[in-house]
Amino acid sequence: MEYMVNAEDLKPGMYVSRLDRPWLESPFLFQGFILRDEAHVREVREVCEYVYVESIHTDPAINLPSIATAPAPRASDNSRWRNRLKKFTAERPPWRRHSVSISEELSTARKVHGDSSALMRTALDNARAGRGVDIKAARTAVEDLTQSVMRNPDALGWMSKLKDEHEYTYKHSLSVCILTLVFGRHMSLPEEELHQLGLGAFLHDIGKMKIPMEVLDKPAALTPEEFTEMKRHPEYGVEIVTASGKVPDTVRDIILSHHERMDGSGYPQGLGAELIRPMTHMVAICDTYDAIVSKRPYKKPVSAVRAVEILNRERGSLFDPWLVDQFIQCVGVYPVGTLVELNNGETGIVVSANREARLHPRVLILINQEGERLERPFVRDLATDQTEEGNERHHIAHALGEEARGLTTADLEKYMSEV
Numbered sequence: 285m286e287y288m289v290n291a292e293d294l295k296p297g298m299y300v301s302r303l304d305r306p307w308l309e310s311p312f313l314f315q316g317f318i319l320r321d322e323a324h325v326r327e328v329r330e331v332c333e334y335v336y337v338e339s340i341h342t343d344p345a346i347n348l349p350s351i352a353t354a355p356a357p358r359a360s361d362n363s364r365w366r367n368r369l370k371k372f373t374a375e376r377p378p379w380r381r382h383s384v385s386i387s388e389e390l391s392t393a394r395k396v397h398g399d400s401s402a403l404m405r406t407a408l409d410n411a412r413a414g415r416g417v418d419i420k421a422a423r424t425a426v427e428d429l430t431q432s433v434m435r436n437p438d439a440l441g442w443m444s445k446l447k448d449e450h451e452y453t454y455k456h457s458l459s460v461c462i463l464t465l466v467f468g469r470h471m472s473l474p475e476e477e478l479h480q481l482g483l484g485a486f487l488h489d490i491g492k493m494k495i496p497m498e499v500l501d502k503p504a505a506l507t508p509e510e511f512t513e514m515k516r517h518p519e520y521g522v523e524i525v526t527a528s529g530k531v532p533d534t535v536r537d538i539i540l541s542h543h544e545r546m547d548g549s550g551y552p553q554g555l556g557a558e559l560i561r562p563m564t565h566m567v568a569i570c571d572t573y574d575a576i577v578s579k580r581p582y583k584k585p586v587s588a589v590r591a592v593e594i595l596n597r598e599r600g601s602l603f604d605p606w607l608v609d610q611f612i613q614c615v616g617v618y619p620v621g622t623l624v625e626l627n628n629g630e631t632g633i634v635v636s637a638n639r640e641a642r643l644h645p646r647v648l649i650l651i652n653q654e655g656e657r658l659e660r661p662f663v664r665d666l667a668t669d670q671t672e673e674g675n676e677r678h679h680i681a682h683a684l685g686e687e688a689r690g691l692t693t694a695d696l697e698k699y700m701s702e703v
């Protein structure tokens with residue numbers, strides 16, 4: 285249960301689930317953190333008069349009801365959505381940590397990615413030619429993707445970053461599938477559910493194959509008529525898969541409703557939170573994120589860091605805030621493969637996201653402070669690394685666009701496989 289607690293009454297060990305102000309007006313990266321110590325409590329006091337504390341995640345030695353000023357008002361009146369989400373997020377044993385390293389998984393991930401790319405291309409070509417989709421083959425591909433994500437989610441996550449601007453739909457479909465599996469793993473979903481989630485994400489935009497190419501790849505804004513046609517792709521998708529054989533209900537729902545939004549502003553049905561399923565909403569979040577970070581004929585790619593900011597801005601209106609937080613915790617603020625510049629002027633690539641300290645991943649340093657490419661790149665773990673002076677820690681100054689500083693994606697892939 286959530287309680288409202290005056291900032292003055294906060295104690296280390298309490299789990300802060302919401303603040304008294306919008307997220308972006310606070311310096312905290314997430315609504316949803318345990319107060320570590322008195323210094324952390326003071327940081328919250330400086331910003332908030334009161335916060336909401338969730339009893340389930342709070343140290344049980346703290347008697348919350350006696351401290352709280354009142355039970356928290358409900359975050360929204362979407363009680364049915366809340367109940368559904370609660371059931372969906374019931375305690376599950378976490379998936380074991382990575383069982384193999386990213387470099388060990390990379391060659392398998394490359395093969396699985398290649399095979400599923402080929403399959404996705406065939407599926408989309410068939411759909412465009414009016415033929416059905418081989419659901420059985422899609423299912424096998426998603427199972428292979430799931431196994432790879434289970435062993436190490438960073439390897440495939442990295443492969444799906446390597447996409448070029450052509451053939452957007454198939455690469456996007458595959459990226460959303462991988463991203464959704466990584467998210468589902470983070471949420472400890474059972475394997476059977478991961479398969480359905482992955483298959484839904486894999487096929488979510490299959491209906492776009494009924495949209496004329498000129499509209500699909502138009503390098504400018506769509507006319508209102510074109511936009512109306514584009515918005516029919518979820519229904520077209522359901523038609524395609526229904527004609528192709530038996531598909532699980534979850535998969536059909538993901539295809540039909542991945543553009544529905546919590547506040548009812550989505551399409552095709554304008555469903556409110558009451559009628560949206562959590563798995564479908566997970567795909568909606570991954571779909572939006574991938575669309576933001578992708579290069580398109582009419583827009584430049586946006587950094588993952590900025591995409592996280594955009595998702596955050598929409599939390600509570602378009603997207604469920606809790607699921608957005610979970611997603612961000614899962615991809616990290618700096619996902620694997622992000623090129624970054626450190627405060628000391630070094631440039632490197634994020635090689636593993638530190639899930640506990642999201643701002644402090646491990647970075648493979650490729651270019652030194654003088655701007656020279658290093659012959660022997662080395663890893664800086666920003667969570668533990670200190671500068672020579674021993675005072676200010678090395679940290680990320682900002683994320684760079686892909687292929688910045690003369691580094692190509694081929695260079696980066698080579699470095700990644702050597703980490």
Ligand SMILES: [Fe+2]
Pocket residue numbers: 488489517542543
């Ligand atoms: Fe879509």
Ligand SMILES: [Fe+2]
Pocket residue numbers: 456460488489571
């Ligand atoms: Fe999509």
